[in-house]
Amino acid sequence: MKHDRINIITSAPGEPEAAVLIIYTGGTFGMIHDESGALQPFDFSSILEHIPALRQLELKLTVFAFETPVDSSNMIPGIWKKIGKLIFEEYDHFDGFVVLHGTDTMAYSASALSFMLQNLSKPVIFTGAQLPISSLRSDARENLINALEIAAAKVNGRVLVPEVCIYFDYKLFRGNRTKKVESVFFDAFNSENYPALAESGVEINYNLSAISPNTDAELILHDKFVDQIAILKIFPGMNKSYVKAILAAPGLKGVILETYGAGNAPTFDWFVNALAASIRSGISVLNISQCPGGRVQQGRYQTSKQLLEIGVIDGKDLTLEAAIAKLMITLAQASDKSEIEHKIKRSWCGELSEK
Ligand code: ASP
Numbered sequence: 484m485k486h487d488r489i490n491i492i493t494s495a496p497g498e499p500e501a502a503v504l505i506i507y508t509g510g511t512f513g514m515i516h517d518e519s520g521a522l523q524p525f526d527f528s529s530i531l532e533h534i535p536a537l538r539q540l541e542l543k544l545t546v547f548a549f550e551t552p553v554d555s556s557n558m559i560p561g562i563w564k565k566i567g568k569l570i571f572e573e574y575d576h577f578d579g580f581v582v583l584h585g586t587d588t589m590a591y592s593a594s595a596l597s598f599m600l601q602n603l604s605k606p607v608i609f610t611g612a613q614l615p616i617s618s619l620r621s622d623a624r625e626n627l628i629n630a631l632e633i634a635a636a637k638v639n640g641r642v643l644v645p646e647v648c649i650y651f652d653y654k655l656f657r658g659n660r661t662k663k664v665e666s667v668f669f670d671a672f673n674s675e676n677y678p679a680l681a682e683s684g685v686e687i688n689y690n691l692s693a694i695s696p697n698t699d700a701e702l703i704l705h706d707k708f709v710d711q712i713a714i715l716k717i718f719p720g721m722n723k724s725y726v727k728a729i730l731a732a733p734g735l736k737g738v739i740l741e742t743y744g745a746g747n748a749p750t751f752d753w754f755v756n757a758l759a760a761s762i763r764s765g766i767s768v769l770n771i772s773q774c775p776g777g778r779v780q781q782g783r784y785q786t787s788k789q790l791l792e793i794g795v796i797d798g799k800d801l802t803l804e805a806a807i808a809k810l811m812i813t814l815a816q817a818s819d820k821s822e823i824e825h826k827i828k829r830s831w832c833g834e835l836s837e838k
Pocket residue numbers: 509510511512553554555556584585586587588611612613
């Protein structure tokens with residue numbers, strides 16, 4: 484997948500305060516209406532025509548624009564690898580990174596990047612828009628300008644937000660805690676189990692106690708994924724053949740069990756036995772709640788005790804989006820059952836509450 488390099492000349496006087504790399508992957512943000520009224524990806528080199536205010540930023544801006552922008556419904560780990568590699572290779576040349584991405588799978592990609600970039604000490608801010616940049620009421624301008632300011636933010640030379648985040652509709656969230664919750668209004672994202680890292684108003688107010696501490700350790704890129712995983716969402720009335728078909732998928736290595744409430748599931752023998760047999764055959768099963776807020780607590784109710792006993796891994800308060808990326812990366816790094824469990828239950832970069 485190729486990309487073009489575009490330098491944006493801001494006319495701000497004096498030395499730029501910071502250098503920021505924008506990685507434009509696609510999504511609604513970069514759409515414009517053609518003569519027939521249809522939405523088409525725009526040419527990123529014309530960004531100043533759409534957002535002239537960028538000229539006022541005292542930043543050195545460079546854009547890597549995907550030659551073929553992707554609607555994020557077509558996101559795959561291969562594109563996560565490309566984004567991760569670009570950031571890794573350009574890491575020393577920029578103070579921060581902004582990734583322009585479709586909103587549909589932004590939370591999955593931000594989660595994946597947070598796990599891929601170990602020891603991150605610079606901001607990687609994902610953003611996008613609910614309305615295309617060509618629309619009069621588009622949220623693209625506000626989202627991009629704030630994301631750039633956050634990507635460049637420092638205090639006494641120290642980076643303020645050394646994390647992979649999502650900035651959207653005046654709020655900054657930890658990427659791996661975020662979910663897309665709205666497809667019509669502008670407040671598309673939320674993070675039920677972790678406070679916002681910043682809020683933008685007259686000023687950008689940073690929630691310093693919620694932001695990860697900075698590290699001097701060297702950046703490490705993890706770019707291997709095992710995609711032989713499945714999601715088994717439980718629901719009242721699910722039948723045996725549905726469960727068995729999922730667990731019998733060829734080559735299956737991991738299953739995310741989407742349970743009720745605090746991690747509860749049916750206690751029917753056929754269901755528990757099917758899961759137990761999969762675990763015995765070497766498949767890792769991870770318990771994630773269907774509730775966006777709260778956490779899994781295996782053993783709290785009778786209806787989750789058996790899951791604990793057969794070796795289902797407690798996913799605590801991981802989002803489904805973070806669980807998918809974490810499971811894919813973990814399975815690429817470990818094959819031993821207890822090592823997989825240990826890795827999943829440990830917080831790598833603030834994605835779950837260990838206690
Ligand atoms: N389908 C679009 C995407 O995710 C939606 C958006 O960008 O908001 O790429």
